[in-house]
Amino acid sequence: MTTQTFELPDLGEGLTEAEVVRWLVAVGDTVAIDQPIVEVETAKSIVEVPSPYQGTVSALHGEEGQVLEVGKPLISVDDDSSPEPAAPVSVEGERYREEERAGAGSGNVLIGYGTPDASASGRRRRPRKRPPARPAQPAAPTPATTPAAKRPPLVTSPLVRQMAREAGIRISEITGSGPNGLITRRDVREAIEAARSVPAAAATTARPEPVPTGAVDARTGLVESQRVPMSGFRRSVAESLSRSRREIPEATVWVDVDATELVRLRQSDPSGPGLLSYVARFVLAGLRAYPELNGLVDAERGELVQYDGVNLGLAVQTDRGLVAPAVMGAHRLTTMELDAEIKRLTAAAREGKASPAEMTGGTFTLNNYGSLRVDGSAAIINHPQVAILGLGRIMDRPWIVDGELTARKITQLSFAFDHRVCDGGAAAGFMRVVADAMENPAAAIARL
Template identity: 50%
Template structure:
């Protein structure tokens, strides 16, 4: 007799609490092998394939493309046993001892080397026919993908799965035309119980109708905040809510910096970008002003100075804004910074950045000049303490050596957490960066 095992959504990287289903890689009734990817999920950091630690027959999938699932919520159920295929022996963990699961869930990438996908469907049979009784193996808590829609047929993708595990409760609500999204469950962790539905049916006037688009703005288009867009919104909102930030800025003559870059590119094999030069300047300036490479521990009322510079740089992609991280940037040469930036930028463009390459930053460099704008007031990438913004480099009239001349000018803006330092530290950092831009030789003295 098949035994049903439930695979819940694991943490996909550094404490991420939820992920959005991009597409399913298996169907209900399909045989899967241990460690075979079953779904493609989009987190706030990247799109990853999630492998299942059990081998057997998929009996239920929880959610549809576009649905957001919290970590720890059911993802799929798999019937394992005499009739289920398994291509790998048990390797400990949840599947240890039964030969059906690895239990080796790794953060971000799955449970091990994924086996080849063998897509075979198994027809449901009766318990006495010798095959797996797929229909009977579905547990009471398993919900078919269509059950994650609201009872009145509307898409529930905006709100995520309804907190109901009982098919009886869902059927009762459906038969009475009750929208489960409008109920507050009395069960554990807000679970909607049968008694909750019965009370709502008995007193429908107490359940307020949710406001629709026509109640507020006629003809307005509503776009759900999902995936990266939602993650960016949450992070920026938290930054403005928690961090007392301040911004200062300065115009700098970047003519000599561009000349130095041209000389480096003429003599070297690796093309050096302006952003790579600025990254090298930033690491030198942070060595002089370490308070800015820190974060605030509010629970312990401490400023935590970080020993390494993990430099993030903002990159705009088709999927939205991402911030790849140059780990240990303080140990890299300008050439090494340029090479790693190029690699991460390409990975961001193709959507192949891993969660590890998108987390753990300690300071962010934001080149909004690529959008053709001169200045901005950056919002700090929480929980970091500062961000340097760089506008476009453009020809402007400038006083040089006592005479008016046309020079290549850039505006640098610096936003900092006023809890970690005062204006003197922030001004000193920004002035050092500007001096290195105007006279690259100053960088040698700053190291």
């Protein structure tokens, strides 16, 4: 029998460590080549790591919640057939694209994509080649105290694995009803129904556990009730925000917007794009008019960089904290396509499934803090970007229209920008492009 140890692979994007979120296998389980074995959380997202070996799991080198460095042992697999390892598997290649599925609407005044329960999601697996799985070798007699080796689950359809994974069910725990024990979609559906009849388990995402200390703080004289370790993700966010404050001389401007006509447009077509999608479309128009806001400052070379195209970042509140994944190539999408991609992307971000490119590739950020029922905010620019637009909640407020006092749907836009890139005139011009389009959306859409 040969024992092969799989080390935590290079996860790309310059990442050097990852936190074990959830083991998908246990000691004694039989794994197949390319089978997901563990979920790990990096500073960018949560990813599944596949096994390059097949055989019986003999050791897991890390507890859930433990941080492992790249290159350190992750899992050991026993296999007396001594298989050659599969070709290196790209972790990024294991990611999933979310299907464009309509989610819960934003209502008539709240734009809800940024909230954890704002939309539903589904997944579609990227096509990839699988090496043919070799038949399991007969297990040698083992003592009664040793877990018995299990035959690898017979699954030929990626859709079946996808269904099981989305439902949080281990494929190895499903009994196949097909030929030779083949696991079918019906088997997965029955397992899902059976799981629903059992009280829901606690969330599987590992969270840093508070540590009671009882120590007395020298500065305040108060007893520390607890200390909570910062996850790698939280440390990354903290460093990014701190760097933004250190390096960017930012300024902020505000404008109140009468969004009554935009709300009416949305209500006139309940199956059409959501409010945030319209605002995103108007932001893209503003960036075409003021391209200096869609770039970065190369301080080392003393140059201002502008991009030919927009990766539109969207601030999304998740259980892991605030993230800003980007709609890649947003300038190429129609308003309906923007709507579908925003729903897919926010759902993926909440599940920790957004790709590293989506998590780090934004060129401009739209922050819908109105979804949190907040009216205004002086947002921090998402370094190395140079600007961020914030959108508050839409409320009924008294407003003067044609000399008459009336109730209108009013929201506030706040815009933080890097003063090295432009002055207040350009910032105000960009704001008016977006605000004017929101106040007269029919005319704006006709020009786009």
